[in-house]
Amino acid sequence: MKKLFATLILLAAGAAWLLFSAGAEREYTFRTAALETGDIVAKVTATGRLGAVTVVEVGTQVSGTVKEIYADFNDTVKKGQLIALIDPDVLAARLEEARANLAVAMASVSRAKANLADSARNLKRSKELWSRNLIARSELDAAETVHAVNGASLQEAEARVLQVRASLNQAEANLGYTRIVSPEDGVIISREVNVGQTVAASLSTPTLFSIAKDLTDMQIETSVDEADIAGVKEGQEVEFTVDAHRGKVFRGRVRQVRISPGRTDNVVTYPVIISVANPDLELMPGMTANVSIITERREGVLKVPMAALRFSPPQTDAPENGASPFAPSMPRRRGGGRGGVNGGSGALSAVWTIKDGELGERVQFRAGIGDGAFVEAAAAKGLSEGDLLAISYSEKPRVSLWRRIFQ
Structure with a gap:
C-alpha cells in the first residue's frame, strides 16, 4: 500500500509540473534566406565631376577695352578664328x-x-x-x-x-594681340568679358574665354579613400550615373590613378581620372557623377547574404553544468563575435543553418569578395545552393499545458 501511495504522489507531481510549468523556456521563430548561386561584383563608390579632357583658357597679352565679341557660349570655333577684338x-x-x-x-x-x-x-x-x-x-x-x-x-x-x-x-x-583668336578647334564653355569692359594684362594674363577641345571625349575626376585605393587599377571598368539622366547608367574606364594625396574631411584621398565617351553629347562639363569602379567580378559563386553573417543565435539561461540548449549544434565561439570573424575578403566567416525550422549547425567558410549585400563563399564545405541560413529571429515564452487546456 505504501509503495502504491508513493507512486501516486510521484505521478501527481509530474502532472502538476506539466500543467503548471510557467514557460521558463522560450520559443524562437527564425527568419531565413536561401543560399543562392550567382554573380558578385565588388565596387568602389565615389563622387566626381565631369569635365572636358582638354580645356584651353584664352587670355589677352595687351591691356585695353573690349571693342567687339564675335563668339559666345556653346559656339563651335575653329583654330585661328577671330572671337574678340580689343580696341x-x-x-x-x-x-x-x-x-x-x-x-x-x-x-x-x-x-x-x-x-x-x-x-x-x-x-x-x-x-x-x-x-x-x-x-x-x-x-x-x-x-x-x-x-x-x-x-x-x-x-x-x-x-x-x-x-x-x-x-x-x-x-x-x-x-x-588685339585680335583674340581661338588656339584650337572646340566649343566655348565660358566667356568672362563683355563689350566695353577694360582688361589689364599684368603679371597674370586675364582669361577671356574657356574652350573645350572635344566634348565627345570627356573625363571624370574623383577622389578615392585611402582604404579603397589599393583595389583601383588603370583599365578597370566604371559605371556611373548623373542626376540629369536618372535611371541611365553610363560607362567608362579608369585612365589614371594619381599618387598625389589630398584630404577630404580629414580622410586621405587620391585622385582617380576616368575616361568617358560622349558621342551623343548627353554629358556636360560640371555634372556630378556617382561613380562605381568595378574592382573584381565573380560569376557563378555561392552568395551568402550579409545579414546571415551578422546573425547571432539566441542567448538562453544555461543549465547548472553550463551547457547551452544549443550546445549540440553550436560550437563554442571565441571573443563573443557574431557568427565568426568577418574581416573582409579571405577572412574566416560563419553562418547558422536552419533545419526544419530549428537552428542547425554553425558552418565556417572562407569569405571572398563582397558587394555590400552578399559575400562570396570561396571555400564552403557544408554549404550548398538552397540551404536556409538564419538572418534574424523573434522569441516568445513557451505556453504551459495548463494554459493551453483552459485558455
Missing part, C-alpha cells in the same frame, strides 16, 4: 610712333656715317702733313680723336636702330 587705336598709334622713331634712328646712322667719313679724310690729310713736319703732333692727335669719336657715334646710332626696330616689332605684335 586697337592706342596700339596703332604706338606702332606709328615706333615707325617714326625708326626713321629718326636711321637718319642718325646716316649722319654718323657722314661724320665718320669726313673725319677719316681729315685724319688722312693730317697724317700727310705731319709726315712732312707741316703740323704739330697735337694736331694729328686731335684728328685721330675726332675720328674715333665719330666711329663710336656710328656704333651708337646703329645700336639705337636695333633698339627702335625691336620696339617697332613689339608694337606690331601688340597690335596683332
Whole structure:
C-alpha cells in the first residue's frame, strides 16, 4: 500500500509540473534566406565631376577695352578664328610712333656715317702733313680723336636702330594681340568679358574665354579613400550615373590613378581620372557623377547574404553544468563575435543553418569578395545552393499545458 501511495504522489507531481510549468523556456521563430548561386561584383563608390579632357583658357597679352565679341557660349570655333577684338587705336598709334622713331634712328646712322667719313679724310690729310713736319703732333692727335669719336657715334646710332626696330616689332605684335583668336578647334564653355569692359594684362594674363577641345571625349575626376585605393587599377571598368539622366547608367574606364594625396574631411584621398565617351553629347562639363569602379567580378559563386553573417543565435539561461540548449549544434565561439570573424575578403566567416525550422549547425567558410549585400563563399564545405541560413529571429515564452487546456 505504501509503495502504491508513493507512486501516486510521484505521478501527481509530474502532472502538476506539466500543467503548471510557467514557460521558463522560450520559443524562437527564425527568419531565413536561401543560399543562392550567382554573380558578385565588388565596387568602389565615389563622387566626381565631369569635365572636358582638354580645356584651353584664352587670355589677352595687351591691356585695353573690349571693342567687339564675335563668339559666345556653346559656339563651335575653329583654330585661328577671330572671337574678340580689343580696341586697337592706342596700339596703332604706338606702332606709328615706333615707325617714326625708326626713321629718326636711321637718319642718325646716316649722319654718323657722314661724320665718320669726313673725319677719316681729315685724319688722312693730317697724317700727310705731319709726315712732312707741316703740323704739330697735337694736331694729328686731335684728328685721330675726332675720328674715333665719330666711329663710336656710328656704333651708337646703329645700336639705337636695333633698339627702335625691336620696339617697332613689339608694337606690331601688340597690335596683332588685339585680335583674340581661338588656339584650337572646340566649343566655348565660358566667356568672362563683355563689350566695353577694360582688361589689364599684368603679371597674370586675364582669361577671356574657356574652350573645350572635344566634348565627345570627356573625363571624370574623383577622389578615392585611402582604404579603397589599393583595389583601383588603370583599365578597370566604371559605371556611373548623373542626376540629369536618372535611371541611365553610363560607362567608362579608369585612365589614371594619381599618387598625389589630398584630404577630404580629414580622410586621405587620391585622385582617380576616368575616361568617358560622349558621342551623343548627353554629358556636360560640371555634372556630378556617382561613380562605381568595378574592382573584381565573380560569376557563378555561392552568395551568402550579409545579414546571415551578422546573425547571432539566441542567448538562453544555461543549465547548472553550463551547457547551452544549443550546445549540440553550436560550437563554442571565441571573443563573443557574431557568427565568426568577418574581416573582409579571405577572412574566416560563419553562418547558422536552419533545419526544419530549428537552428542547425554553425558552418565556417572562407569569405571572398563582397558587394555590400552578399559575400562570396570561396571555400564552403557544408554549404550548398538552397540551404536556409538564419538572418534574424523573434522569441516568445513557451505556453504551459495548463494554459493551453483552459485558455
